[in-house]
Amino acid sequence: MSTINRLTYFNCVVEMQSISLASKYLDVQPSSISRQLAALEEELGVRLLNRTTRSIGLTEAGKKYYEYSQRIVTELQEAKQAVNALQGNPSGTLRLSMTVGFGESVIMPLVPRFTRQYPNINIEIELTERVVDLVDENIDIAIRSGRLSDSNLISKRLAANNFVICASPSYLKTHGVPVTPGDLERFACIKYSYRGWRNWFLINESPMKLKIKEGLSINSVNGQKQLLLNDAGIALIPFWAVKKELEVGSLVQLLPQYTFSPYETLSSTYAIYLKRELLAPKTRVFLDFLSQNIPKLDEITNIA
Template sequence: MDRIDALKLFTAVAELESFTRAAERMGMTPGAASKQISALEERLQVRLLERTTRSVRLTDAGEALLDRVRPWLTEYEAIEHGLVAESAKAAGTLRVSAPVDFGTSRLIAVVTAFMERWPEVEVRLEFSDRMVDLVDEGYDLAVRIGHLEDSSLIARRLAPAPLAAIAAPSYLERRGTPSHPAELSRHACIIDRNKPAPNQWRFVRGSEVVEARVDGRLILNGARAAVNAACAGAGIACPPEWAAEQALAEGRVVKLLDGWEPDHRDLWAVFPSNRYLAHRVRLFVDFLADWFKGGLCPQGPGTC
């Protein structure tokens, strides 16, 4: 039992003048209650209660302690109940970190819909391609794409986020179309420094895995930039498929290496701990999972 609970027990014994009834209030046995009061007296080096077989009464030291601790406990319980009530409703500020490209193109609509559903929540959505420290920097959660490293953070998978090897028809007319990942070493590839290993592209076909070493004169950072460069004919890019969705639909780029799948990625919601997690954070994580359950489409749930 911690010191606050010990003081609560002492106050209950003083008010009820009974170890048995105080123990019932605190959810313990009378014997355990007696031991806790004895431990409190030993810690304070004073006798707080006079015990007989028929009654319990306060000593002078007990009266003094009760006078001091009762208003403090009342205030503490009010704060405690207020915090519990606050955590049980969808209100307050929600700080979210997300990658720049994905956040600006896919999260704005989600956040807007969430705020319409929960009007008492304020969202601070901050875009950064660096790996923010959620605890030290005060974020409630982060939306991340890729392979997560082991950590103390809690992660919930929201949706698959596959990559796609793409190029513009004009580039393929000049340089030819690769049919195997090994051929990429002979092509101008667009290097995205936001990837963990920007010059190493991994492809899978059934049980076969190929690690393709790629190079190119255009080095940039960002999925959207890589797609735009590919559309301009600068070379072959391997961005997230969601970033190339519109360009593919419009025919400005085409998918390459039929039958081969680039290294798979996933979309995650990451947060420090699910113990004592604010209700607004739980609601937002659930909202994200529902929104993206059909894939990484911009329109919302059920539209992919």
């Protein structure tokens, strides 16, 4: 029997001044209530109730204990009601950490829709390329791209990191168009300087590292895109970052018959969260929202 249940029995007996009436109200046997009251007194090492054949009264210690016991049980009931209310109306502060490129390109456009749907959830967003510690930094969800290291965290796959080689029509008109992956070393290549994304691989049965010309390097996916749009060269960039530009023709996909990656393998973007038996409603609804609203980016539509 938990201490809270004993306190509930104790409070009910005090308020009804009768074990038999309390047993009827709580729908338990009088003997069970008597045993729990005796166990509570034994645990405290003090008598709480003066019992006679006709009545039950509080001792001086019992009066003091009842002041606290009543408040504890009342606050616990209020806490349960508050938690139950959250299930139907999630609220609180949701702390998110995400990579800059994916956050700005994919998540940010969705946030206003989420806040309209869940107005009682406040969102704090950190855009960063560093790997955050969810526990130490009190982060509810981290969104990371790339290959995940082994951990005790739970990961939910959001999208494939399909990479494309592309450039602006104006750059290609001036400098020509690469016909094979080997041709890329003759062009100005805009490299992403984030650790692990610096190299370009042709993904075949045996991945092959490509030779590319040293030149521009930038630590931002969106920075890469701006350089592309301003005719700075060719870049290997995630499809989700340039989907709209490819659709309207401001960028052109090159060598679409090949598969490229900054790694020796393909990768994805994930939502990472703590392994908890009971997921907070604010976290659960955001994860569900992402699954329902993130554009389907797994398939690249080649646009000539």
